[in-house]
Amino acid sequence: MSFTVPSHLESELDEITTHYPVKRSASLMFLHALQEHFGYVSKDAVEWTARKLGLQPINVYELVTFYPMFRQEPLGKTHVKVCRTLSCALQGSGELRERFCSKLGLDPHAHAPQTTPDGKFTVEFVECLASCGTAPVVLVNEELHHKVSSADADAILQKGKAA
Amino acid sequence: MPEQFKLITKHIDELGYTPDIACYLRHGGYAGLKKALATPVRELAEGKKLSPQEVVREDVKASGLRGRGGAGFSAGLKWSFVDRRSGKPIYLICNADESEPGTFKDRQIIHKDPHQLVEGMIISCWANDVKLAYIYIRGEMPEGARLLNQALKEARENGFLGKNILGTGFDLEIHVHRGAGAYICGEETGLIESLEGKRAYPRIKPPYFPAVLGLYMCPTIVNNVETLCHVTHIVNMGAAEYAKLGTPNNTGTRIVSLSGDVMRPGYYEIQVGKVTLGELIHDANFGGGLRPGRTLKAIIPGGSSSKVLKAGEVFKLNRKGADGQMAKVDVPLLDLPYDFDSLQQAGTMSGSSAVIVLDDSRSMVETLGNLSEFYAHESCGQCTPCREGALWLAKATHRLAHGEGRKADADYLSHIAQNIQGRTICAFGEAASWPVLSFVKKFRDEFEAKGAADEAARAQGAGPVHGVKMAASPNHH
Numbered sequence: 001m002s003f004t005v006p007s008h009l010e011s012e013l014d015e016i017t018t019h020y021p022v023k024r025s026a027s028l029m030f031l032h033a034l035q036e037h038f039g040y041v042s043k044d045a046v047e048w049t050a051r052k053l054g055l056q057p058i059n060v061y062e063l064v065t066f067y068p069m070f071r072q073e074p075l076g077k078t079h080v081k082v083c084r085t086l087s088c089a090l091q092g093s094g095e096l097r098e099r100f101c102s103k104l105g106l107d108p109h110a111h112a113p114q115t116t117p118d119g120k121f122t123v124e125f126v127e128c129l130a131s132c133g134t135a136p137v138v139l140v141n142e143e144l145h146h147k148v149s150s151a152d153a154d155a156i157l158q159k160g161k162a163a
Numbered sequence: 164m165p166e167q168f169k170l171i172t173k174h175i176d177e178l179g180y181t182p183d184i185a186c187y188l189r190h191g192g193y194a195g196l197k198k199a200l201a202t203p204v205r206e207l208a209e210g211k212k213l214s215p216q217e218v219v220r221e222d223v224k225a226s227g228l229r230g231r232g233g234a235g236f237s238a239g240l241k242w243s244f245v246d247r248r249s250g251k252p253i254y255l256i257c258n259a260d261e262s263e264p265g266t267f268k269d270r271q272i273i274h275k276d277p278h279q280l281v282e283g284m285i286i287s288c289w290a291n292d293v294k295l296a297y298i299y300i301r302g303e304m305p306e307g308a309r310l311l312n313q314a315l316k317e318a319r320e321n322g323f324l325g326k327n328i329l330g331t332g333f334d335l336e337i338h339v340h341r342g343a344g345a346y347i348c349g350e351e352t353g354l355i356e357s358l359e360g361k362r363a364y365p366r367i368k369p370p371y372f373p374a375v376l377g378l379y380m381c382p383t384i385v386n387n388v389e390t391l392c393h394v395t396h397i398v399n400m401g402a403a404e405y406a407k408l409g410t411p412n413n414t415g416t417r418i419v420s421l422s423g424d425v426m427r428p429g430y431y432e433i434q435v436g437k438v439t440l441g442e443l444i445h446d447a448n449f450g451g452g453l454r455p456g457r458t459l460k461a462i463i464p465g466g467s468s469s470k471v472l473k474a475g476e477v478f479k480l481n482r483k484g485a486d487g488q489m490a491k492v493d494v495p496l497l498d499l500p501y502d503f504d505s506l507q508q509a510g511t512m513s514g515s516s517a518v519i520v521l522d523d524s525r526s527m528v529e530t531l532g533n534l535s536e537f538y539a540h541e542s543c544g545q546c547t548p549c550r551e552g553a554l555w556l557a558k559a560t561h562r563l564a565h566g567e568g569r570k571a572d573a574d575y576l577s578h579i580a581q582n583i584q585g586r587t588i589c590a591f592g593e594a595a596s597w598p599v600l601s602f603v604k605k606f607r608d609e610f611e612a613k614g615a616a617d618e619a620a621r622a623q624g625a626g627p628v629h630g631v632k633m634a635a636s637p638n639h640h
Contacts, residue, residue, distance in 0.1 A: 019338040021295070022379055027360035028343055032302070053360075066362040066543075067343035069302045081303075085264045086467060086533050087422035087519055127346065127537055128264040128467075129303055132422035132517070133429045142305040 003044035009037055013052070023053045027063055031070055040071040068126070076115045076122035078160030081139040084125040087132035091147075096136050097125055099153050121160055165438045166448055168408070170416045171392050172432045175275045182310050184317035187278035193323055195395035199286045200331050219290040222402040223394060227414035231268075232258055232349075232387030233466065233515045235503040238394075242291060242384060244374035251381040255288050255296040256358065259311075259388050260342055260349040262301055263466035264537060265517030268418035268430050269388035273300065273307040277314035281337070283391035285323060286398055288335050291384060295336050299354050302343040311339045346541035350589050351385040352377075353543065364545045365589035389418060410436030413502035417513075419443060423520035424457065425450035433501065440464065440472075441497025444520055457522035461606075462496070464506055465514025467534050468594035470601035472496055478509040511601070527606040528568075528613045531598060532560040538595035545588060552583040553595045560599075563610065566625065568617040573603050573610040 005013075013033055017026045027049065034045040041064050050057040064070045082088075082097040098108040100123045106114040113124035131137045134146035140156055148156075174180045174190055187193070202215035213221060224239025245253060257280065261269040272280055280298075288296050300308050315337055318324040326334050345363050347353045352366035355378050370376060377383025393415055397405045406414045413435040421443060422428045431449050440462060444450040453459060459474040474496065482492040499505050506513045521530060539557035544550040556579055563572050580596035580603075587593075603610055 019336075019340075022359065024360035025340075025358060028341060028357070032341055032343065055360075059360075062362055063343075063360070067302070067345050069344035084533075085537050086463075086530065087265055087428075089533050090423055090521075090525070126303075126344070127540055128262060130261045130267045130270050130301070132265050132267050132519070133420060135422060135428070139303060144306070 003042070003048060005034070005048060006037075009033060017053070024055060024059070026053060027055070027060055028067070031060070031063060031067075035070060039074045042072075071113075074115075074119070075113070076120050077163055078121050078156075079139075079141050080121060080123045080156065080160075081126040081129070082123070083127070083129045083131075083135070083137050083139075085128035085132075088129075088136040091135040093136035096138070096148060096150070096153055097123065099150060100157070103154070103157055120163070121157075164448060165433075165442045165446060167432050168416050168434045168437070169432050170396055170408070171272065171279070171389060171418060172430070175271055180275070182275060182277050182314065184278055184314065184321060187276070188321075192278055193282055193321075195398045196282050196285055196289075196323060197329065199289060199398045200329055200333070216290045216292065219286065219394075219398065223290070223397055225402040226393075226397045226405045227409075227412065228390065228393050228397060228405075229413070229503055230387055231389035231393070231417060231516070233263065233468075233512075235513065238386065238390055241374070241386070242287075244372070245291060245384060246375045246382040247292070249375075249382060252295065253291055253293050254378045254381055254383045255284065255291060255293040256351075256354065256378065256383060256385045257284055257296070257298040257388060257391055258349065258351065258354060258385050259298050259300040259304075259307070260354060261304075261388070261515075262346045262349050263468065263515040263517060264534070265420055265422055265463065265466050265519045266515040267420045267422075268516065270304065270307065271418070271430055272388055272392060273304065274310060277307075277310045278318070279392050279395065280311070280388055281314050281318050281324070283393070283395045284337060285318070285328070285335060287384070287386065287391055287394050288337075289328075289333055290394075293384070294334055295338075297338050297340045297358060299340050299342060299348065299358055301348070302341050305341075308339050308341050315339065345543070346537075347543040347589075347591060350591065353589065354385060355383065362543070364543055365591070367588050409434045410500065410502060413504055417501075417516050419501065420515075420517040421450050421520070422517070423463075424453055424522040424525070425520050426454065427451035436500040436502030436505065438501050439497060440499045440501055440518070443501060443518060444497070450520065453520070453522050457524060459497075459520070460523045460525055461521040461527065463517075463519040463521070463598075464501075465512045466517040467519070467537065468597055469506075469514045470511040470597050471605060472509065472511060473605040476509075476605075480505060480508050526564070526613075527602055527609050528560065529564045531602040532557075532564040534598045535560045535595070538591075538598075542591060542595065546586070546592065548583045548586040549592045549595060552579050552592075555579050556583075556595065556599055563613055563617070566617050566620065568614040570611055570614040570618055572614045573607055576610070577603050 016029050030049045046060045049060045101108040115122040138145045138148045202218050205213040205218045228238040229235045342348045348357045348363045350365045353363035357363040373383040409415050417435050418432045445452045462472045476496045479491045480494045484490045535557040539553045542549045542553040580599040583592045584596040
C-alpha cells in the first residue's frame with residue numbers, strides 16, 4: 001500500500017512550514033496533522049515528514065516516541081482519555097476509567113491505552129488535562145467532558161457505539 | 164466579606180460574551196494596543212529620554228507585575244534582561260502549555276477571551292521590538308488552538324496584526340504552535356527546544372538563558388498567558404494605578420484555580436494578598452467550605468509541585484508592626500494571605516496559583532502516590548537522578564499505597580527525593596521532590612503507620628491489595 005498525503009493537506013503543511021524561520025520547527029505540527037488524517041503516525045509518515053523538512057527520519061521518530069500524544073498504531077474511532085491526576089482522582093476518575101474498561105471488555109487495571117477489537121474505542125489514562133475545577137474530566141476525541149458521572153460515561157459509550 | 168476582583172476575568176462567563184473580535188471590540192478591546200502605540204516619548208528629569216517602547220517596558224517594571232506561570236519573577240525585569248544589542252531578532256513566546264496539576268486558569272482566557280491574550284501579546288511584542296511570536300499551546304487543547312487561530316485571523320483582518328499595524332510601521336506575526344502532551348514543555352527552555360522541533364529536553368543555564376540564547380539561539384521572552392494579559396491592563400490603567408491593586412511587592416490580580424475537597428471548585432480572580440487561604444476555601448464567594456461533616460487535612464497551595472501545608476500549622480511571617488519595624492508574627496495557615504511572599508515565607512510557593520484542598524477522608528499516602536506517578540511519567544529522562552529517582556519515588560509510594568509498604572519507606576522516600584533536588588538541569592527535579600519531602604515530613608506518622616501495618620499484615624500472610632482507590636467522591640455514584 002503506498003503512502004499518499006492528499007494535496008490539500010500537503011499544501012496546508014507547506015503553509016505551516018512558512019511560519020518558522022527553521023523548517024524543523026514544523027515537525028510537531030506535521031505529526032499532529034498526519035495523525036489526525038491517518039489515525040496514527042506510521043513509519044511512512046515519519047519518513048515523509050523527514051523528507052519534507054530536510055531531516056533524518058530519526059529526528060522525527062524520536063519525537064513520536066517522546067511526546068505522549070503520538071501513536072504508532074491505529075486507535076479506536078472514539079478515543080476516551082480519562083484524566084488520572086490528583087484533582088480528578090479525588091473525584092473518582094479511577095472508578096470512571098474502570099467503568100469504561102469493564103463495559104468495553106477491556107482490562108480495568110491495565111494502564112496503557114487499550115483498543116477494543118472492533119476498533120471502535122480506545123481507553124487511556126492520561127495526565128492532568130487542566131480542568132481540575134470540573135473534575136473528573138474526560139477528553140473524548142477533541143471534546144472535553146466535565147464533571148463526568150457514571151451516567152455521562154455510559155452516554156459517551158452509547159454515542160461511540162453508534163458512531 | 165472578601166470578594167473577587169475581576170480584571171482579567173471581567174467578561175469571562177458573562178452572559179452573551181463570545182470569543183470573537185466584534186464582541187471584544189464592543190467591550191473596549193484593543194484600546195490598550197492603540198494607547199500603547201500612541202505612547203509619547205518620556206522626558207526624564209536628568210535630560211534622558213525614553214522611547215515609547217522603553218516607556219511601556221518601564222511601566223511594566225513599575226507596575227510590579229510578577230510572572231503568573233509559576234516562578235513569580237518580575238515580568239519587567241525579565242524583559243530588561245533581553246539582549247538588545249546582539250543584532251539578532253528577538254522572539255516572544257506565550258507559554259500556554261498550562262499543565263501543572265491543579266491549574267486551569269489559562270484555559271479560561273484561551274477559550275473564552277482569546278483576544279485579550281492576543282492584545283497583550285501584540286503590546287508586549289511591540290514594546291520589545293519583536294516581529295515574530297508564537298503561542299505554544301498544549302496539545303490537549305485542540306479547541307483552544309482553533310479559537311486562537313481564529314482570533315489571530317480576525318486580528319489580522321482588523322489591522323492589529325501583520326504588516327504596518329494600525330499605520331505605525333510596526334510589523335508582527337503570531338503563530339499558534341501545538342505541543343503534544345509533555346509536561347516538561349511548560350519549562351521555558353524545554354518549551355524552546357520543543358518549538359525548535361526537538362524533544363523537550365531543558366537546556367542548562369548558564370549559558371542558555373532565553374533572554375540571550377533562546378529560540379534559534381536568539382534573545383527570547385517566554386511569558387505565561389495570564390502575565391501577557393496583565394500588560395494590556397497596565398497600559399490601560401497606568402502603572403501606578405495598577406500597582407495599587409493587590410499588596411506591596413504582590414501587585415495586581417491573580418486567577419486562583421481551586422480544586423479538590425471544596426463545595427465550589429472553580430477559578431476565582433483576587434487582588435493578590437487581599438484574600439487568605441482560609442477565605443478561599445471557606446467563604447461563600449469562593450470555595451464555599453468543605454463537604455458536610457469533613458475537616459481540613461492539608462492544602463497543596465500552588466500547583467502539585469508546591470510543598471504541602473498541614474491543617475493547624477502556624478507560620479512565622481515578617482510583618483511591619485505599628486512602629487514601622489519588621490517583626491516576626493505568628494500567622495495560622497488559614498490566615499495566610501494568598502500571595503507570592505507570604506507563601507514563600509511559609510516554606511512553600513504560590514506557584515501557578517492552583518490550590519488543591521484535601522479533607523480528612525484522604526490518605527496522604529495515596530495522594531502522594533498519585534502525584535509521584537505523575538512525575539515519574541513526565542520526567543523527560545535527560546538527567547539520571549530525575550529519570551531514575553522519579554520512578555523509584557513512584558514505585559515506593561505505589562507499594563506503600565498497595566499494602567506492600569515498609570516502615571522504613573518514609574525515610575527511603577526522603578532519601579531518594581533529597582538526591583534528586585538540586586542535581587538536575589531544570590526545576591523538574593525539585594518539582595518531583597518537594598511533594599515527597601513535605602508530605603513525608605508533615606505526615607510522617609501516617610506514612611510510618613501504613614508501612615508498619617503492611618509489615619504486620621505480611622507477617623500474617625496477607626498479600627498485596629489491588630485496585631486501591633481514592634476515597635469515594637460526592638458527585639460520582
